[in-house]
Amino acid sequence: MLSNHFLSAEERADLDLFRQSLERFCDAEIEPHYAAWEKAGQVPRELFLKMGQQGYLCADVPDAHGGPGAPVQFSFAVVEVLSRRGYAGFVGGLQVHNDIVPPYLLHCGTEAQRAYWLPRMASGEAVAAIGMTEPGAGSDLKALRTTARRDGDGYVINGSKIFISNGQHADLLVLAAKTDASAGAKGVSLFLVDTTTPGFSRGRNLDKIGHHAGDTSELFFEDMRVPADALLGGVEGQGFVQMMRELPRERLIIGVQALYGARGALDATLEYVQQRQAFGQAIAQFQNTRFTLAQCATDIAAAEAFLNACVHAYTQGQLTPEAVSALKLHTTELFSRVADACLQLFGGYGYMAEYPISRFWTDARVLRIYGGTSEIMKELVARSLLGR
Missing domain, CATH: 2.40.110.10 (Butyryl-CoA Dehydrogenase, subunit A, domain 2)
Structure with a gap:
């Protein structure tokens, strides 16, 4: 999970409770319905209101503007938990509401604009795009x-x-x-x-x-x-300047979504390979399975260290455009690789929509496009290296 080492002991304890509460909320309010929402093509509007009531929306918006006023790690934890559980379709819009739009209002808006929109967004009364x-x-x-x-x-x-x-x-x-x-x-x-x-x-x-x-x-x-x-x-x-100012957080939160989507794909696969039998033994016992899982876990752990460094830099106001571009490039490409490798271990069942790995696999692909394509991220990193 995202590092909380830079929080106080009280904040760490609160964040642990926040994650646990969110997991229970997902068990009760999202998991039983998510497959139906996938077929419907959207989540119900009421879900935003329910999340607002529990303090899961706009978590780091200051209480002076109607938000919970928590450290930014709380907002990132929402994306972390939901991505790991395989709710990428919902997360794509939720992170717009929670992590992309609020900074525009906080950093660029007038006091009247903040006062009108931010409390309604935190409560779920108003959904943002x-x-x-x-x-x-x-x-x-x-x-x-x-x-x-x-x-x-x-x-x-x-x-x-x-x-x-x-x-x-x-x-x-x-x-x-x-x-x-x-x-x-x-x-x-x-x-x-x-x-x-x-x-x-x-x-x-x-x-x-x-x-x-x-x-x-x-x-x-x-x-x-x-x-x-x-x-x-x-x-x-000032629109272009404002967009460039806020793009780092957008790409950072996509990195959170990608990394914990990969982690969720690996979790689902670890459970499957220990249950699935082939040639008289669990497929977890085959060397190819073990090596694939080891590589995925190692890649995720390394990317998690990069992500935590970027989150810390963001909290200090030191996250550079080239660093977050590299993070988005690395984590979104990683998600696709991990989801593909894990689907392969499911064999034919991995291609069946009823198995969760299929959703991780299809959901991973767009993260290499939105928020700036992988090719744009490479160009931005190259410019930082070459000066042009």
């Missing part, structure tokens, strides 16, 4: 086509977004749009969009090869008028 990706602009955030034109005391927004986690449930959308089409990256601004605003519409819940319990949507904006105070921080042209 982030609208950056467009049909013609994936990792290239400078190529956005969604526009926000100043008109009197507000802005008129037109455009569309795609692959938006929590798109079907979202009440709040942190939306990236061009306020000055001629200014390149300096013309990008972020808006806090209330999804009840006229002109906003949701498209279909996209059909994916994995992460089935996570709703992923197309969103559309047609002459959608928002007030001037919807501009994040009240300043135009």
Whole structure:
């Protein structure tokens, strides 16, 4: 699990109790229903409210802004526990709500924006999403086509977004749009969009090869008028700077999800190979099985040390873009390798949807894409090495 060595003794004890409480919550409120949610293509909205009631949402948002005010390790522990249990579809949207959107409000928002949205997010009353990706602009955030034109005391927004986690449930959308089409990256601004605003519409819940319990949507904006105070921080042209500032935490939490997804795949496989018989013995006794498991466990342990170092650096304000890019690259590629190796040990049963390893395998693949592709991560690391 994530290291808690940098917490006080009291905080460590509280974190242990927090994990135990979350495990019991999962046993009662998620595990009995998760297969049905996978088929439905989303979790019920009520799940956010239930998690909010238990203090599992926005755990490190200060109590002055309506959150639990816990150390950041508590928020990361939510992703750790749920990822290890194989709930990646839900985790994909949950981490947007818990770990990606709140820092935008805390670090960039006005006091009024924080006061309005953060308590509602912590309680689960409002579900948050982030609208950056467009049909013609994936990792290239400078190529956005969604526009926000100043008109009197507000802005008129037109455009569309795609692959938006929590798109079907979202009440709040942190939306990236061009306020000055001629200014390149300096013309990008972020808006806090209330999804009840006229002109906003949701498209279909996209059909994916994995992460089935996570709703992923197309969103559309047609002459959608928002007030001037919807501009994040009240300043135009700061969107790209704000996004670059908050990307390290986004990539860090994806690293948490990937590593503990790999750990969950290994746990499921350890149980299976000790029960499954072949040629008169448990397949755990075959050398190939043992060597595969040993390699997976060793790779996970090494990655966990890297992750803990990055988490500590983040808490000290010292996490660099190149370090977190390397972490995301390493852990997401590791998750796919571990899930694939573990599925192989299940044989034909590994390809059956009823076995949990199949879900780990399909869910692992997208982590090498969202939050910045593996290829983008390599480019960022290379730039830090070569200076260009």
